[in-house]
Amino acid sequence: MRSSEHSTLLRLATAGSVDDGKSTLVGRLLHDSKSVLADQLDALERVSRHRGLAHADLALLTDGLRAEREQGITIDVAYRYFATADRSFILADCPGHVQYTRNTVTGASTADAVVLLVDARKGVLEQTRRHLAVAALLRVPHVIVAVNKIDLVGFDEDVYTRVAADLAAVATDLGLLDLHSVPVSALEGDNVVDVSSRTDWYRGPSLLEILEALPGTDDPSHEEFRFPVQLTLRPQEAALDAAHREYRGYAGQIASGVVRVGDEVVVLPSGRRSTIAGIDTADGELSVAFAPRSVSLRLTDDIDVARGDLIAAASCAPETTRNLVATVCWLSDVPLSKHSRVLLKHTTRTTRAIISAVDGVLDLDAVQIVAAEDLGLNDIGRLRIRTAEPIAAEPYARHRRTGAFLLIDAQSGQTLAAGMVGDPLAGQGEHADQWDI
């Protein structure tokens, strides 16, 4: 199936434990939605036969690196594309090993929905809780749990109902925004694309039907307007058209909300106010624009605006700060203790920063902060950070774009940590009190 011209885009991330059949499910989704083409299928069947397998191993579709195929495991996030009549999907297929939390965090950071696999025979495991906790932490709007291998429990309704109830309890616990579950057999195809007759007790939609019906990204009309400035467009003599020699516009991608000509805005961190004089694109002027469109904004006043500044709605502008409390996922092999001085990249601003304190590390199983003095690879912890320049950092729980940042090693340039301002789980579920800042 191929999308129509005016379809919408939904970003998915997969998660699951080893051997839950995640690669098989993704392969099934691609195959049954006719997104696998004949030559790919031929190659798949050839390699499967070569390995002595009776059926084409759909998992081979997603394991792109030689080492992955050799070891039969997924090492790195792979991106897949498929489409139905009304929607195009970008799927970040994330490896399942427990030690690959960083990959799940990476995939979830841009996801509108997480598809989590649970083995019907095993039910909700510690790792299921950890993956759900990561989805809650990254504020992924939707989580769909595919209760897989339902064929191996004889399509038993009671097994599914028990797992679904356990999942609902964990979701409430974590304050997950929206959770769906569906019984599937990735291997046999039940309820993946078409609703299966073998689970006639299940009255809900198939996995693909759920994905097609999700509302998708947040509705910009309910968001506060935020616009990180990427660069100033001021062509002067180089202007393509002499009429634009005096042009001065601030280029960027709307991070959240809606902007209209005539809106009052404030530029941060300077705090100067102005009014939107024009919203430009190479195709012409707009009277209104919304996230995630890339535009160029003109202001009525000639004030100092540069890369790294944030243009925000004057009525609901964020505060700027040099002191952050943040939740970070440590992504580097080298522990935090070796990196007290780092670079912090927030929206389009990169500033020097000092990690002033480690408050603790998150026990993903208990969803509790426990005392710790250091963070290692895959740890999620709470830090206090001081920045050299003020930044318009907002709580990640309310602003996924302006609440996110990276910590970067100034020498090697390596990305050390993915950071979320404040406590993304605060105010959610029963653990809220333990997460107060």
Next chain:
Amino acid sequence: MSTITEVVQTVGGRLTLDHLDTLESESIHIFREVGAEFERPVLLFSGGKDSVVMLHLAAKAFWPGPVPFPLLHVDTGHNFPEVLAYRDRAVAAKGVRLEVAMVQDYVDDGRLTERTDGTRNPLQTQPLLDAIADHRFDAVFGGGRRDEEKARAKERIFSLRDEFGAWDPRNQRPELWNLYNGRHRPGEHVRVFPLSNWTELDVWRYIAREDIDLPELYYAHERQVFERDGMLLAVGPVSSPRETETVVTKQVRYRTVGDMSCTGAVESDAVTVQDVVIEVAATRLTERGATRADDRISEAAMEDRKKEGYF
């Protein structure tokens, strides 16, 4: 400046950009990040449809100014003449500077040896890396898409290359949100793929929507071809039939353009861009599977070339 009316699409009462607008905005954001953070970017331009779309997006990103970086063509010397003509036309129209690195120069002076199969795609790596080093380019835009090939599916949007130009797929920087980390040390550079999330069909729908001019050979035309390894190769100075191969005239078009000696045509009656969109939407073969002999060498052909510094 003309005023256009924003097409506000609502899905279930929500404001939503359609998927081509979403992809366009994401790519423009990437171009602007590089424009702001790097000193010497360059855009790889072959005249192929993906590089043409990249240039179109770059022009939009920096409007009303010019594209603020040059183009680089790594010329195999095995060109389709109409693609070279198109390249020069497009460069003149956009008013950008074009650098050309010639594989032929390397073959002539012995730095590279012609392969026994005659294909020059793998020979492009060294001239590419030399051009990057000579010009001290620090960001190199490539038109690679993740839907093209399974090693490319693992590629980041900002992909660090060491001083040897090598890609280390097992040690890539995690890429979170839309916060791209382009920091690199002297001698290293970053490959940037603004079309990472586009599919072949997205590219064609965008070409149709934006009315983008392409080399004629992307549309159905009559051509003398012969069949080799299941592919239709054009008769030309670098691709002549062996005794056992028969030349026939067929109505064909190209889904990719590259080294003429190993880029296959597909039989097609898609004369207009809309015809091509319909054809691509219904195809049962991948772009590379249908047209690239060099990707059939092994299951990891692309991964191996990329590790050496290929596009």
